[in-house]
Amino acid sequence: MASLIACPHCGPRPKEEFTVRGDAGITRPAPDAGEDAWHAYVYLRDNPRGRHKEHWHHTSGCRRWLVVERDTMTHTIHAVSDASAEGATA
Amino acid sequence: MADFALLHRPALAGAKAGSFGAPSTGARITLTALPEGHVLQVLAARDSDHLQDLIPRIGDGSPHAVRPYGPGQWFVIGDAALSAAEIFGKTPLLDGMASISDQGHGRIRIGISGRAVETVLAKGTAVDLDRASFPVGRSAMTLIGHISALITRTGAESFELLVLRGFAESLWDELIQMSLEFGVDARATQ
Structure with missing residues (x-):
């Protein structure tokens, strides 16, 4: 886990202030997309090695959802942005 | 009609009060329970x-x-x-x-001041409280230990903490612990 996340609103903060939701690249299927699509959306996740975009919630800070791009191998944080800035819902 | 009267009691009325820690270091910390306005x-x-x-x-x-x-x-x-x-x-x-x-029922203010106040708070939070990056009037919501609190700088050597009522006494006790090396005067009565 990365230890310092540069929140775009609060500045650098330790990971303990955040809650990780998971992969930010998943899109919610249509209500009638069928069981397989919904099963995949709810339960199936990749376990990527390297760069990965995730939704993080700054629970103990500004309480905003962020998109954190980090390297799962080196723990480097590449980019942090507010989730609403990309039009993503969280 | 209510079956019993609701009495408002200040959250820190029964908290530890007095002088604790090192006798006199010249950098004593003062903890104050602020009015629940x-x-x-x-x-x-x-x-x-x-x-x-x-x-x-x-x-x-x-x-x-x-x-x-x-x-x-x-x-x-x-x-x-x-x-x-x-x-x-x-x-x-x-x-x-x-x-x-x-949120008057839900959050409590604690004043903390003294020459070593930044050192004391730095034991609990990762926010850079140096005056250059955290000037008077600046606020930051963060964790102090495991307790969520809003830190506000109110002066060169003074801060105010806004904390959930149920956590106020825990934070109060932790602040006393964190201040022991400098000596601390805790005033729980308002």
């Missing part, structure tokens, strides 16, 4: 981040009454207790662009 949480409607200039309208005009803690989110704080009608009466001042929620 009003705490208003203001949340802006979507895309209303430009409200900073509007928010002071609902404050009492005292310094540091308005404390931002995130985009479109503020706490407005004062020593005077406000009735529900008085709080409701402030809503039109925001022109419908933000809502007000009374």
Whole structure:
């Protein structure tokens, strides 16, 4: 886990202030997309090695959802942005 | 009619008080339970981040009454207790662009001051409290240990902490612990 996340609103903060939701690249299927699509959306996740975009919630800070791009191998944080800035819902 | 009367008791009325720790280091810490006046949480409607200039309208005009803690989110704080009608009466001042929620029952203010105050708080939070990056009037919502609190610098050597009522006494006890090496005077009565 990365230890310092540069929140775009609060500045650098330790990971303990955040809650990780998971992969930010998943899109919610249509209500009638069928069981397989919904099963995949709810339960199936990749376990990527390297760069990965995730939704993080700054629970103990500004309480905003962020998109954190980090390297799962080196723990480097590449980019942090507010989730609403990309039009993503969280 | 209510079956029993609700009594408002200050959250820190029974907290530890007195002098603790090192006898005299010249950098003593003072902990003060501040008046439980009003705490208003203001949340802006979507895309209303430009409200900073509007928010002071609902404050009492005292310094540091308005404390931002995130985009479109503020706490407005004062020593005077406000009735529900008085709080409701402030809503039109925001022109419908933000809502007000009374948190006076839910959050407690603790004052902490002394020459070593930055060192003491740095034991609990990772926020850079150096005066150059955290000037007077700046606020930050963060964790102090495991307790969530809003830190506000009110002076060169003084800060105010806004903490959930149920955590106030725990934080109070932890602050005393964190201040022991400098000596601490804790004043729980208001």
